[in-house]
Amino acid sequence: MAKLIPNVLSIAGVDPSGGAGVLADIKAISAVGAYGTGVVTALTAQSTQGVMGIYPIDLSFIKQQIDVLFEDVHIDAVKIGMLGQEPVIYTVVDCLSRWQPQHLVVDPVMVAKSGDHLLEKAATAAMREAMLPLATVITPNLPEAGVLLEQRAAENLKEMYGTAEKLRRLLSDADNRWVFLKGGHLPGSDCTDLLYDGDQMIELPAQRIHTKNTHGTGCTLSAALAGLLPQANNTVQAAKLAKEYLYKAIARSGDLTVGSGYGPVNHFHAWWPAPQA
Numbered sequence: 086m087a088k089l090i091p092n093v094l095s096i097a098g099v100d101p102s103g104g105a106g107v108l109a110d111i112k113a114i115s116a117v118g119a120y121g122t123g124v125v126t127a128l129t130a131q132s133t134q135g136v137m138g139i140y141p142i143d144l145s146f147i148k149q150q151i152d153v154l155f156e157d158v159h160i161d162a163v164k165i166g167m168l169g170q171e172p173v174i175y176t177v178v179d180c181l182s183r184w185q186p187q188h189l190v191v192d193p194v195m196v197a198k199s200g201d202h203l204l205e206k207a208a209t210a211a212m213r214e215a216m217l218p219l220a221t222v223i224t225p226n227l228p229e230a231g232v233l234l235e236q237r238a239a240e241n242l243k244e245m246y247g248t249a250e251k252l253r254r255l256l257s258d259a260d261n262r263w264v265f266l267k268g269g270h271l272p273g274s275d276c277t278d279l280l281y282d283g284d285q286m287i288e289l290p291a292q293r294i295h296t297k298n299t300h301g302t303g304c305t306l307s308a309a310l311a312g313l314l315p316q317a318n319n320t321v322q323a324a325k326l327a328k329e330y331l332y333k334a335i336a337r338s339g340d341l342t343v344g345s346g347y348g349p350v351n352h353f354h355a356w357w358p359a360p361q362a
Contacts, residue, residue: 091315092158093119094186095308096151096177097166097194098127098139104349105131105301110164110308112352117330119312122158124150126177127169133300133344141169144176151180162188164311165216166304171208178215188314191220192307195229209233217255222263222320224307225252227270238270242277242288249281263320265310267303269293280324287321289328298338298348305350306331 095110103109107123114121126147130138154160163186168174181189193212195204204212213233217223230248231238233255239245249266256262266279273293280287310327317323337354351357 091119091161091312092122093308093312093315094122094124094154094160094163095166095311096124096126096163096168097304098129098169099125100129100131100301102132102300102344102349104133104343104347105304106166109301109304109349109352110166113305113308113330113334114164114312116352116355117309117312117326118316119161121308121312122154122160124154126173127167133346133348135346139169141173144172147173147176148180151177151184155180155184160184160186161315162186162190162311164308165189165191165220166307167194168204168212168216169208170205171211174208174211174216178219181219187221188311189219189221190307190311190314191216191223192303193217193223193225193229193233194303195232213255218257220256221261221314222265222310222324223252223256224265224267224303224310226267226303230266241271242268242275245271245277245279246286249279249286253281253283261320263324265306265324267306269299269302278328280321282320285321289325291328291332294332294335296335296338296348297346298341298350299335300347300349302331302335302350305334305352 093114095107098106100106111121128140227238239248249264252264264281268277276291276293278289309330313323334350337351
């Protein structure tokens, strides 16, 4: 019997430039061999230059989007992106608690690459106390981890170890619950990430690629991870494959000419040929 292509859902906002949010998630999910579906939580007026406006979606319509989709489509994994406001978090938590997808990747989107805030401060507690306990994997960067833990962001690998341990305590006590702590904000050329489940602390090393084209890297990694979890042998394998995919997408980002600010990564680097000089 042929292996079925998994259906993966992104619940996130829309970035019209396509570098982040639902549009980027669908690209990443597709690129790693899954079928992408999307529920929109917010509209943004956004480009590679920054976020100029945010238009929230009515809570009842967010709920309707999720319920209608789950009633018809078997969803193998869900990725959570920009939720923005406390009531949205509780609405999504309520829906997912009822539908109980096997894999739930939570990217606690708080600040855009441009520095614009995408999660209201009042919503941080809801993210920490209601959403994270449902997660299979959480994928915060160092500043986001600092906000969730109400402490200074880690500045070196040793401090990242302590941060990962504290973050794991925010998740369910169930087995196979992981923290994927991203080290892209570390100083210097080292970009080591940590993968931790309360027992194993796994380093995922990498060297920094010097480019401005890093818009939506967090969205892309978490979406790729959600797409890979139903296909991989285990979470560690899925995480390594997702990191490798993102690394190549950043390395090939120079093939694109999208905007004059923080450009997107090349989600389809494996299919699109490099442009001729």
